[in-house]
Amino acid sequence: MRIADKFTLSRIVLSPVFFLLYFLPAWTGFSPAVSVWILIPLLGFMEFTDFFDGFFARKLKAVSDFGKLFDPFADVLVHLTTFCCLVISGYMPGIIFMLILYREFCMNFIRMMAIQKGVAIGARKGGKFKTVLYVITTFYCLLIESCGRLGVDISSLLPGLNIGRIILIALCLIAAYASFTDYLVHFWGLLKNTEKK
Numbered sequence: 514m515r516i517a518d519k520f521t522l523s524r525i526v527l528s529p530v531f532f533l534l535y536f537l538p539a540w541t542g543f544s545p546a547v548s549v550w551i552l553i554p555l556l557g558f559m560e561f562t563d564f565f566d567g568f569f570a571r572k573l574k575a576v577s578d579f580g581k582l583f584d585p586f587a588d589v590l591v592h593l594t595t596f597c598c599l600v601i602s603g604y605m606p607g608i609i610f611m612l613i614l615y616r617e618f619c620m621n622f623i624r625m626m627a628i629q630k631g632v633a634i635g636a637r638k639g640g641k642f643k644t645v646l647y648v649i650t651t652f653y654c655l656l657i658e659s660c661g662r663l664g665v666d667i668s669s670l671l672p673g674l675n676i677g678r679i680i681l682i683a684l685c686l687i688a689a690y691a692s693f694t695d696y697l698v699h700f701w702g703l704l705k706n707t708e709k710k
Contacts, residue, residue, distance in 0.1 A: 517570035517580055520562040524587040527559050528594040535598045538662070545662035556655065559591055560648050578633035582624060585636060588644060589617045595651045604654040604678060609686055616689045623696060634700060639692030646688050650681040 534552055538545040566584055570576045593614060599605040627634045636644075657674055660667045667674065 515570070515577070515580070516573070517566040518583060520566035520569065521580070521583050521587045523562050524559050524591050527555065528590045531555055531559070531591075532594050532598060536601075546664070549659040549662050553652075553655065553659065556595070556651065563588060563644075581633040581635040582628075585624070585640075586621075589621070592644070592647045592651070593617065595655075596647075599651070599654050602654075602658060604657070605682055609682055612686060613689050616693050620693060620696065623700065627700060632700075634696070637692065637695060637699065639688070639695040643685070643688040643692045646681070646685050650678075650685050653681055654678060 531552065534548055534555065537543040538548050563584070566580070570580055596605060596610050596613065600607050600610045624634050657667070657678070
């Protein structure tokens with residue numbers, strides 16, 4: 514396995530670990546404060562591996578069709594995991610999560626259709642921008658959650674913070690479907706040919 518793929522694999526392995534650690538204080542007597550000092554670095558590491566896998570793939574000239582599929586799969590797993598945590602904690606409406614979930618499954622289906630034509634669909638600029646918004650939104654909500662776990666009183670700031678949270682979540686949804694539309698437009702000819710096959 515290439516070093517780039519190992520970085521990608523680490524995100525897949527760590528996603529359920531993040532989920533378990535996020536809810537460990539609620540399920541057990543584990544310290545909420547300690548969980549903060551684990552969750553934030555863990556999320557940061559997972560997101561940095563997204564940079565590292567692409568960096569090493571290009572540097573070592575190891576860009577592959579497998580990597581073009583493996584990397585977005587790992588990204589989706591990470592972000593759906595973190596968004597699920599946000600839904601359960603009340604930071605993200607369930608309907609928004611479901612709409613994003615539908616988008617990601619549809620995008621995965623398009624990639625499978627493209628594979629039938631021997632084309633591995635890599636990330637486009639719109640998809641990368643969407644991912645950046647996902648990351649910002651997750652960290653934003655995690656920081657609010659962390660303040661509560663650390664006992665920091667931010668009650669006076671919550672109205673403004675909630676407005677920011679709502680805006681970020683709305684932008685995530687818009688970016689998700691805007692990038693999905695971009696993929697459809699860009700690969701429409703390929704998808705039509707696949708249907709006729």
